[in-house]
Amino acid sequence: MTEPFLTLRQVSKHYVGVTALDNVDFEIQKGEIHCLAGENGSGKSTMIKIISGTVDADPGSIIEIDGKPVHSHKAIDAINSGIQVIYQDLSLFPNLTVAENIAIGNYIAKHSKVINYKELRGIAEKAMARIKVNLSLDALVSEISIADQQIVAICRALTHDVKLIIMDEPTAALTKREVDSLLKVVMDMKAKGIATMFVSHKLNEVLQIADRVSVIRDGKLVGVYSSDELNDEKLTMLMTGKKVEYQRFVAEKNHRDPILTCENLSRDGEYADISFSVLPGEILGITGLLGSGRTELALSLFGITQPNNGNILFNGAPVKINTIQDAMKLGIAYVPEDRLTQGLVNVQSVGDNIIITTIDSMVNRFGLLEKSRVVKNIQDWVKNLSIKIPSTESPVQTLSGGNQQRVVIAKWIATDPKVLILDGPTIGIDVAAKFSIHEIIRELAKKGIAIIMISEEIPEVFNNCNRILVMRKGYVVKEFDTTSADQDEIQNFVNESI
Amino acid sequence: MKKILSRHETYVFIAIVIFSIVITAINPSFFTLENLFDLLKSYSLMGTFAIGMLFVLISGGIDISFTAIATVTGYTVAVLLLNVGDQLNIFLVFLIAGVVGIALGMINAVIIHFFRIPSIITTIATLNVFYGILTVVSDGKWLYGFPTWFGDFATIRVFTLHTPEGIPYGLSIITVIWFALLLISWFILKYTLLGRSIYAMGGNPNSAQRAGFNIFAITAFVYSFMGLMAGIGSVIQALLVQTVAPNSLVGKEMDVIAAVVLGGASLTGGTGTMLGAMLGVTLIAIMGNGLTLMHVPALWYKVVIGFVILVSVGVSAYRRKSSARKRVIIENS
Numbered sequence: 142m143t144e145p146f147l148t149l150r151q152v153s154k155h156y157v158g159v160t161a162l163d164n165v166d167f168e169i170q171k172g173e174i175h176c177l178a179g180e181n182g183s184g185k186s187t188m189i190k191i192i193s194g195t196v197d198a199d200p201g202s203i204i205e206i207d208g209k210p211v212h213s214h215k216a217i218d219a220i221n222s223g224i225q226v227i228y229q230d231l232s233l234f235p236n237l238t239v240a241e242n243i244a245i246g247n248y249i250a251k252h253s254k255v256i257n258y259k260e261l262r263g264i265a266e267k268a269m270a271r272i273k274v275n276l277s278l279d280a281l282v283s284e285i286s287i288a289d290q291q292i293v294a295i296c297r298a299l300t301h302d303v304k305l306i307i308m309d310e311p312t313a314a315l316t317k318r319e320v321d322s323l324l325k326v327v328m329d330m331k332a333k334g335i336a337t338m339f340v341s342h343k344l345n346e347v348l349q350i351a352d353r354v355s356v357i358r359d360g361k362l363v364g365v366y367s368s369d370e371l372n373d374e375k376l377t378m379l380m381t382g383k384k385v386e387y388q389r390f391v392a393e394k395n396h397r398d399p400i401l402t403c404e405n406l407s408r409d410g411e412y413a414d415i416s417f418s419v420l421p422g423e424i425l426g427i428t429g430l431l432g433s434g435r436t437e438l439a440l441s442l443f444g445i446t447q448p449n450n451g452n453i454l455f456n457g458a459p460v461k462i463n464t465i466q467d468a469m470k471l472g473i474a475y476v477p478e479d480r481l482t483q484g485l486v487n488v489q490s491v492g493d494n495i496i497i498t499t500i501d502s503m504v505n506r507f508g509l510l511e512k513s514r515v516v517k518n519i520q521d522w523v524k525n526l527s528i529k530i531p532s533t534e535s536p537v538q539t540l541s542g543g544n545q546q547r548v549v550i551a552k553w554i555a556t557d558p559k560v561l562i563l564d565g566p567t568i569g570i571d572v573a574a575k576f577s578i579h580e581i582i583r584e585l586a587k588k589g590i591a592i593i594m595i596s597e598e599i600p601e602v603f604n605n606c607n608r609i610l611v612m613r614k615g616y617v618v619k620e621f622d623t624t625s626a627d628q629d630e631i632q633n634f635v636n637e638s639i
Numbered sequence: 640m641k642k643i644l645s646r647h648e649t650y651v652f653i654a655i656v657i658f659s660i661v662i663t664a665i666n667p668s669f670f671t672l673e674n675l676f677d678l679l680k681s682y683s684l685m686g687t688f689a690i691g692m693l694f695v696l697i698s699g700g701i702d703i704s705f706t707a708i709a710t711v712t713g714y715t716v717a718v719l720l721l722n723v724g725d726q727l728n729i730f731l732v733f734l735i736a737g738v739v740g741i742a743l744g745m746i747n748a749v750i751i752h753f754f755r756i757p758s759i760i761t762t763i764a765t766l767n768v769f770y771g772i773l774t775v776v777s778d779g780k781w782l783y784g785f786p787t788w789f790g791d792f793a794t795i796r797v798f799t800l801h802t803p804e805g806i807p808y809g810l811s812i813i814t815v816i817w818f819a820l821l822l823i824s825w826f827i828l829k830y831t832l833l834g835r836s837i838y839a840m841g842g843n844p845n846s847a848q849r850a851g852f853n854i855f856a857i858t859a860f861v862y863s864f865m866g867l868m869a870g871i872g873s874v875i876q877a878l879l880v881q882t883v884a885p886n887s888l889v890g891k892e893m894d895v896i897a898a899v900v901l902g903g904a905s906l907t908g909g910t911g912t913m914l915g916a917m918l919g920v921t922l923i924a925i926m927g928n929g930l931t932l933m934h935v936p937a938l939w940y941k942v943v944i945g946f947v948i949l950v951s952v953g954v955s956a957y958r959r960k961s962s963a964r965k966r967v968i969i970e971n972s
Contacts, residue, residue: 195849217851230845232843233843234842234843234846236838236910237835237838237842245839245850246851248835249832249836249850249851250851253832254833255831256834
């Protein structure tokens with residue numbers, strides 16, 4: 142198998158003022174599992190867009206499929222030549238059913254004009270059978286979980302006569318078991334001669350099965366490596382160009398009285414009998430699988446939902462948190478799991494997003510915004526959190542995941558919170574950016590902010606937290622002290638609950 | 640059963656039944672075949688416009704300009720009828736109105752797609768342009784006195800019944816034309832790739848583009864289809880009243896949009912069904928008719944319609960909110 146399926150030669154892409162890709166060569170062979178690694182903003186996404194035909198490469202770039210140069214490479218040409226992309230946002234149609242989402246691409250490719258629903262369901266069933274999953278065909282995609290939506294996206298790709306599947310951060314929202322079954326599917330596809338290109342930040346999962354890894358940095362190809370010659374550490378170094386030291390966080394124990402305490406907190410159908418407290422300056426980890434109630438608990442602490450039973454104590458005094466405003470008044474801040482839909486106003490500028498929570502404090506005595514204070518405030522945050530942006534006027538949606546997350550965190554730290562709840566703080570963020578986000582979080586803890594970090598990544602909570610609560614089916618089933626527990630022990634305990 | 644209860648259409652239908660019972664209790668002449676056929680004829684116009692509007696709303700857009708398009712097509716047809724009426728027939732009249740409507744709709748599509756101007760802005764602008772040019776050209780004159788064959792066609796009944804007093808009534812050919820359009824459009828929406836692509840684009844335009852749909856083709860189809868329905872609607876209007884007045888349609892856009900939204904279509908795109916849109920038209924129709932039959936002053940009509948829309952949209956928003964909440968996270972063990 143040394144026949145290349147897709148070859149890029151001297152591919153460049155310039156946007157106004159920005160070089161996204163600079164003379165990149167890339168090759169993927171038939172049936173190869175190839176991993177594309179790079180930091181956010183390295184040009185990974187641009188490369189996917191060029192390969193999938195949604196963005197044109199600069200003139201002079203050469204794209205070859207099956208050894209032959211192609212002249213037109215629009216989205217439909219890419220699909221017709223057997224290239225399928227599963228985007229990080231999954232690109233599904235929330236208002237259509239599971240069956241339609243899976244099969245509709247098939248109809249486009251076949252140029253069928255009329256839809257036969259029996260045939261359509263058949264196509265969907267066949268695709269699901271290939272990866273041994275079973276979803277309700279008639280459910281609307283907006284009504285199923287993110288993990289199931291991902292499966293729908295994968296099934297959709299499989300309905301085509303596919304030769305290359307590109308998966309952009311495919312494992313971000315999946316549980317361990319789902320990731321394993323995904324990798325199995327990829328191996329199956331390899332056996333059938335289908336190539337897979339992974340663009341993943343959970344590198345260790347993908348390294349096990351990848352043949353080769355291409356690393357890009359700042360729009361340039363760093364090199365192509367066989368996956369046996371790489372490990373996590375080396376890959377991180379190649380991607381970032383620097384060595385990242387990682388140390389565990391130990392809280393300073395100079396606080397005795399908890400700032401936030403929950404007593405037997407319950408909400409019907411979501412979580413039950415939750416009791417814990419968190420000290421100022423401490424990072425408390427909450428982990429558990431998707432649907433364990435971890436996010437629902439956070440929503441109640443931030444006043445988005447209300448518990449049916451139990452008490453919340455703030456500084457030892459019982460409080461009611463009925464609204465988000467109540468939570469903010471107490472000094473509780475929440476960075477949601479899905480920053481794209483819940484945390485940011487995407488079309489607005491970075492600056493506007495940062496000051497949105499504190500805008501009240503920047504008005505003069507006439508109730509008008511003071512431009513100079515606003516500008517200074519924004520610049521301070523951009524500098525403190527080293528957000529990389531061309532200008533504070535850039536819309537948030539143009540930023541990479543890591544930088545978006547910094548903007549969300551900046552927005553909430555600006556309120557000077559006493560308790561900061563971070564839900565999946567590094568979901569979809571690559572290794573280097575992750576470390577710097579962790580650094581920011583630790584700095585905040587050192588300043589005496591109590592932090593609740595919710596994450597399903599055990600290494601993340603293990604390295605950053607003092608204590609870890611494990612949730613399962615709505616209950617806190619165990620508490621680990623990270624100074625005495627072992628990382629594998631926690632990981633195994635969490636996985637058992639599947 | 641659960642599925643039926645979760646559908647918006649069910650609630651609109653229940654509202655229709657309740658209204659009908661109330662109106663009939665007050666004035667029994669509401670619940671008669673005669674009144675039914677009469678309603679079906681006079682609301683063919685709104686029904687036809689609503690078909691086009693449904694397509695546009697599902698695609699995630701909106702078209703305010705269709706009444707202006709209909710005014711232009713109606714006027715074009717009327718001028719031709721008055722000058723070369725002998726050489727025309729009803730098919731040619733529909734054809735000419737349709738072609739002009741499609742052309743004007745295409746102008747909307749091109750502006751919306753290539754200049755990326757939001758559809759609401761684009762069509763407010765084209766409404767004024769189309770309507771303005773027509774007013775200048777026509778000088779606001781009313782046109783009437785069409786050939787007799789045109790008047791005769793409007794009175795054709797597919798079958799005829801008689802009231803006890805001997806007055807004939809029955810299913811009008813105009814209603815049949817509306818129903819035919821309904822069937823064809825329903826088929827397009829439900830059973831063709833084109834129809835599903837309109838839903839797909841309305842649900843997530845980025846995904847639609849990535850999936851390989853031709854976004855311009857879909858946009859062009861949707862707005863020119865709205866133009867076609869406006870053209871056909873203008874002929875229906877001319878048939879119904881045998882007069883073409885430049886100012887008779889413009890201003891009625893919101894009634895049509897309201898009817899379609901009432902039937903469950905969302906202004907954010909991606910949702911809506913033909914059944915729902917027609918139930919929406921029906922609800923508006925029987926309320927208008929019912930208020931008259933109940934001797935409520937016509938001035939109250941807008942107030943009532945306004946409240947009904949508020950309640951309907953409010954209820955469906957509330958149900959969406961509570962169904963999102965109902966997703967069970969844990970089993971109660």
